[in-house]
Amino acid sequence: MTVDPIARLTLLFARLPGVGEKTAQRLAFYVLKSPAEYASDLAQALLLLRQEVRLCSQCCNLTAQDPCAICKDPLRDARMICVVESVPDLLAVERTREFRGRYHVLHGALSPLDGIGPDQIKLKELLARLHGTGPDESVQEVIIATDPTVEGEATALYITRLVKPHGIRVTRIAQGLPSGADLEYADQITLSRAISGRREL
Amino acid sequence: MTVDPIARLTLLFARLPGVGEKTAQRLAFYVLKSPAEYASDLAQALLLLRQEVRLCSQCCNLTAQDPCAICKDPLRDARMICVVESVPDLLAVERTREFRGRYHVLHGALSPLDGIGPDQIKLKELLARLHGTGPDESVQEVIIATDPTVEGEATALYITRLVKPHGIRVTRIAQGLPSGADLEYADQITLSRAISGRREL
Numbered sequence: 001m002t003v004d005p006i007a008r009l010t011l012l013f014a015r016l017p018g019v020g021e022k023t024a025q026r027l028a029f030y031v032l033k034s035p036a037e038y039a040s041d042l043a044q045a046l047l048l049l050r051q052e053v054r055l056c057s058q059c060c061n062l063t064a065q066d067p068c069a070i071c072k073d074p075l076r077d078a079r080m081i082c083v084v085e086s087v088p089d090l091l092a093v094e095r096t097r098e099f100r101g102r103y104h105v106l107h108g109a110l111s112p113l114d115g116i117g118p119d120q121i122k123l124k125e126l127l128a129r130l131h132g133t134g135p136d137e138s139v140q141e142v143i144i145a146t147d148p149t150v151e152g153e154a155t156a157l158y159i160t161r162l163v164k165p166h167g168i169r170v171t172r173i174a175q176g177l178p179s180g181a182d183l184e185y186a187d188q189i190t191l192s193r194a195i196s197g198r199r200e201l
Numbered sequence: 202m203t204v205d206p207i208a209r210l211t212l213l214f215a216r217l218p219g220v221g222e223k224t225a226q227r228l229a230f231y232v233l234k235s236p237a238e239y240a241s242d243l244a245q246a247l248l249l250l251r252q253e254v255r256l257c258s259q260c261c262n263l264t265a266q267d268p269c270a271i272c273k274d275p276l277r278d279a280r281m282i283c284v285v286e287s288v289p290d291l292l293a294v295e296r297t298r299e300f301r302g303r304y305h306v307l308h309g310a311l312s313p314l315d316g317i318g319p320d321q322i323k324l325k326e327l328l329a330r331l332h333g334t335g336p337d338e339s340v341q342e343v344i345i346a347t348d349p350t351v352e353g354e355a356t357a358l359y360i361t362r363l364v365k366p367h368g369i370r371v372t373r374i375a376q377g378l379p380s381g382a383d384l385e386y387a388d389q390i391t392l393s394r395a396i397s398g399r400r401e402l
Contacts, residue, residue: 004265005250005253006254008246008249009247009250009292012239012242015235016228017227017231027217030218031217031251033252034216036251037253039247039248040251043216043248044244045209045210046240046241046243047240047244049206049207049210050233050241052206053207062207086228087207091226121268
């Protein structure tokens with residue numbers, strides 16, 4: 001570690017994604033100019049983060065308390081499970097305020113080329129929830145909200161094959177043009193999926 | 202403070218300049234995925250920053266040891282003092298490797314409208330260095346490297362009036378077109394200063 005405290009903090013900030021050397025230096029000087037509580041609050045939050053955060057034993061969401069706030073909430077519909085690849089994906093779905101069911105976080109997507117098979121993601125845990133006799137035995141629909149990428153699609157297909165035979169409805173979030181997009185500039189795959197996924201008006 | 206450790210860290214990251222809510226969340230998840238040492242190193246660096254960093258009693262640079270590394274370095278020319286507004290400005294000059302003298306950091310620029318007069322910046326300290334009998338009595342040139350803004354220019358003028366009568370050479374860093382610029386798109390002030398500041402070839 002560098003001896004100079006500013007250089008040391010700059011170096012550590014520069015390891016954050018999207019933060020270059022100049023930005024890191026600006027951040028370090030910002031901390032220096034802020035009230036002393038800011039630096040100590042941030043330091044404490046960093047230390048507690050790794051200590052407190054664990055996986056929810058039900059949905060594999062990251063949480064300080066097990067089960068997580070969503071799994072514990074009696075107002076959330078236990079009959080629907082939205083399957084996502086990551087916790088930021090879960091938070092993105094939450095921000096829409098569109099979904100009032102529960103989640104399951106896979107912590108990845110199937111990618112055999114990268115050595116990520118069914119055992120490397122939280123698939124067992126999902127199947128246990130659906131087939132078990134726990135609080136989730138009432139699941140009626142699994143909404144697969146993995147990314148619309150090769151890995152996400154493969155994962156969606158894999159889950160569908162495992163879940164559907166058990167009489168549970170499996171749905172996939174829609175693909176199409178993003179809101180505000182221009183047809184002229186849409187890529188072929190997106191446009192063709194938007195057409196095949198057209199809905200009656 | 203929020204109870205959820207991720208939300209709490211996200212909130213604190215979002216207070217950094219140029220970091221929005223989404224970026225802050227991405228940073229928090231990056232910390233969560235990094236080796237545990239990263240979070241603890243960063244936390245420690247933050248705590249030590251405010252404890253260790255003080256002003257150099259000679260040049261007002263931020264430093265962990267007084268005097269700072271530059272003031273202590275016997276290879277730096279004590280006959281030249283480069284006056285800058287801030288420590289990032291000092292570091293910018295250092296990066297050029299063009300200047301081998303000493304510095305003086307004003308920690309601001311004169312701005313009467315914002316209530317920043319000569320007493321609010323480190324001007325007294327500069328004058329004490331020039332007129333005192335300390336290690337700086339040999340100063341022969343003061344290079345004013347304040348920003349080419351209204352405040353920076355006013356500060357430069359003010360310092361010139363105070364220092365010049367004492368027989369010390371006062372210079373100002375050049376203003377003109379930045380390297381790689383296009384004359385066609387240069388603003389009027391910059392171009393007129395580039396012309397008035399022309400040099401013999």
